[in-house]
Amino acid sequence: MNGAETLARERIFSDRLTVDAKGMLCIGGASVGDLLQRFGSPLVVGVEETLLANFERIRDAFGTAWPGPSAILYSTKSNDTLAFRHLLSRAGAGGDCFGEGELRSTLDSGADPSRVALNGSDKTAELIDLALVHGVTINIDAADEVDLIVAAIARTGSSARVNIRLKVLPDELGPYMGGSTQRHGQGIASVRRAKWGLGPDAAQQIAARLQQTQGLELTGFSVHIGHLSNRPEAFASIATAFGATVRKICEKLDLRPSILDLGGGWAREREPEQRGVPIERVTVETQVKAACDALASALGPLADPVEGPVPELWVEPGRYICGNAQVLLATVGSVKEDCGFRWVNVDISTNNLMRIETGAFEYQTLPASRMHDLFTTAQEIVGRTCFRSVVGAGRLLPKLVRGDLVAILDAGMYAEVFATQFNSMPRPAAVLVGAKGEIELVRVRETLADVFAHHRVPGRLKWPEKE
Ligand SMILES: Cc1ncc(COP(=O)(O)O)c(C=O)c1O
Incomplete structure (x- = not known):
């Protein structure tokens, strides 16, 4: 078994995931290696065609099965990326909203208010x-x-x-x-x-x-x-x-x-x-x-x-529309083998996939830069935080080494919306791959300044000579 075969087995209708001749995973036609080189690692990659194909499929399913009119109200809590919300509003989706932020962003995206519900x-x-x-x-x-x-x-x-x-x-x-x-x-x-x-x-x-x-x-x-x-x-x-x-x-x-x-x-x-x-x-x-x-x-x-x-x-x-519409890309750092285990650190963590910690989610993880290499070794894919941060336990993959790239599928649902800055870690950037191959930044990478932007140190605690 290798990454390409795993992908062929796991693929669902709206995935836009392929493998090029060098064994590199491509998302919406864009090479993962090129994306990370251009935008840095880690990176969230969204796919317009996937999002819209999911929306159209569930819309048509209800259109066929229900004897009266029907409407899809996208549940923005599952993924509040504004670019997604705009794409879906343009495609005719209404919205399910909790709270002022979801309501305003849904209305601002041009959703038809008569198809918006406030829960x-x-x-x-x-x-x-x-x-x-x-x-x-x-x-x-x-x-x-x-x-x-x-x-x-x-x-x-x-x-x-x-x-x-x-x-x-x-x-x-x-x-x-x-x-x-x-x-x-x-x-x-x-x-x-x-x-x-x-x-x-x-x-x-x-x-x-x-x-x-x-x-x-x-x-x-x-x-x-x-x-x-x-x-x-x-x-x-x-x-x-x-x-x-x-x-x-x-x-x-x-x-x-x-x-x-x-x-x-x-x-x-x-x-x-x-x-x-x-x-x-x-x-x-x-x-x-x-x-x-x-x-x-x-x-x-x-x-x-x-x-x-x-x-x-x-x-x-929510999940049905955005679940596989984003892939999370990461790069392998330190690798340690001891006590019968091989720990492969990646530059993301469960901070970026909180449903692992709170819902025992298990994500399909692909060796994005080595999709043709045989799966030989069970490895613990672990993140950078001081939690155990097990992104994938005992995953059979090629023997990963520093610099290899990995892709986490189905990171479109309940992932970025729950992402935390635990251990003072900034959150990644996100790009959108458009239907015509456009690659556009839709969320700017956070900096350390962003992590501490809302903190205030009372004047009496400051060190005048240092600040
Ligand atoms: C009222 C309501 N509607 C819709 C959803 C979306 O659910 P799902 O993403 O599982 O489709 C939720 C999720 O919690 C919800 O609370």
Whole structure:
């Protein structure tokens, strides 16, 4: 086995990864060696075609499977690169936003505000004003949020569009919940304990109040349980429970929703979250069809075009769109062999891939400058910080030496957004490879001055002779 063969086995439809005659990995046609020479190491490399291919595929999957209109609201928390957000807004993606930063960057990128949802468990009055003024839909997550919205309608003179976020607890979901969710309770108990969403009774009370509220449109309901599994049955069980709860509330209150928001968590075909365990690749079309069929069936007349307009289906994919749209490149430094191990230090660390530390992610790591060399040696790929910083444990690769290049796949999701400066380490630069081969800087490399830019040393502690 070598890097090129591993890539051929692991490749998914939207990867733009090839190997040149010298055994160098190329990303979107650009040689990794050239990229690092030009922009320095380490480097995050984004690929426009990959991002857009993922977006189009999930958009088309919902367009085909749902009997009514549908919209993709890119979940910017998974990767907040402004260039990505602009590309997606130009392609027609709406947005799922938490907090002012995500909302402003989504709106500034040109996303259509009527396809933007504001989520969050503790929204401020200022944030609600901002949403109202721009015509953004608010996914309500608590009864006291209604008071804030009523006050915001009076203050801004704008009308409000709101969904109610439901908490659904389908028992059938239990077996699909693993990994980090188990820290918070066994199976579905961990969803019950999570702060998000409203149970059916609380949701119904809020809906009844909203129906009576002037200047406000109750557009529908939302749900998001989070990434659990790639199994179609898991998505179907959430959709069934969501649809049944919506139907019950709507029948009680004589409502017909115009929007239903099914949230994110749509699984990729290669997941660092699979933690090294081989997974059966399930296409997004299979997950989406299972969810849409289950939702339509649970909604009954609410999804029947003969009875009235079918609600617009919103979904909030993050990882599916950006997961493989960035590759993290690093260079090998010190190599040590002792006690039966070989430690290969690279100039990144788990600072740049925090989900290794917080979610036990395992990333596919390729020997980017030696893709034709046989895998001969198990090695610990380790980072520069004083954590253990295990980027890859016991990885079978060519015997790596100082100056070799490595590429970490799937570094597009929940990586840069979680990156830290632990050990006073500046964060890397990022470039974007365009569809026509353009290579452009989209995030400037941090310097040590950036790391300490917001620190202040009180005058009494300074050394006048030194500063
Ligand atoms: C409300 C909401 N929507 C969407 C997402 C995106 O999830 P994913 O990246 O798994 O698609 C999240 C992630 O936490 C979320 O909290």
